[in-house]
Amino acid sequence: GAVVSQHPSWVICKSGTSVKIECRSLDFQATTMFWYRQFPKQSLMLMATSNEGSKATYEQGVEKDKFLINHASLTLSTLTVTSAHPEDSSFYICSADTDTQYFGPGTRLTVL
């Protein structure tokens, strides 16, 4: 089956720093990737749709200047949380779209 990886799997950082999360489709090409955020005991909330070679489409309420998305190739999308604050602590999950969406294992971000 299709495999999606994320790196890092967890990260702890100080408030004010930036964190980059990578999402890779390992055995297929994905024109579209999605970034989700999930707070404890809540469901996944779509943050943005990442399209290879074009600008990402952000959901309402998601700051595009804070959550920078780059989809540089058909197998890699990156999410950079800029100037992270404790309220950004969450579980960030990406998915890659082929015939269905395959999810990465997630990245747990903790901002101190």
Next chain:
Amino acid sequence: GQNIDQPTEMTATEGAIVQINCTYQTSGFNGLFWYQQHAGEAPTFLSYNVLDGLEEKGRFSSFLSRSKGYSYLLLKELQMKDSASYLCAVLSGGYNKLIFGAGTRLAVHP
């Protein structure tokens, strides 16, 4: 607007059958997914319905009625490892965005 409703929590006994309901109201519909998610892990795909009716896959079945905006996930012969959250998600929009419900936490007891 987009709205997907499912019960917050359910409990069931090992070996029994449980049905998790999902109702939806979305601006577009390209299919409905069910995912299983264990705590701290990413969701894993269970089923996909785009036409009305029942899709069976082993111990798991999923039903869809598009006219009623309704789906259910049926789990048979429950096992302890089935304790997890079950997420109902509707595929909507030009980029095939997945809109998730809040999830149903299922606890299976011996």
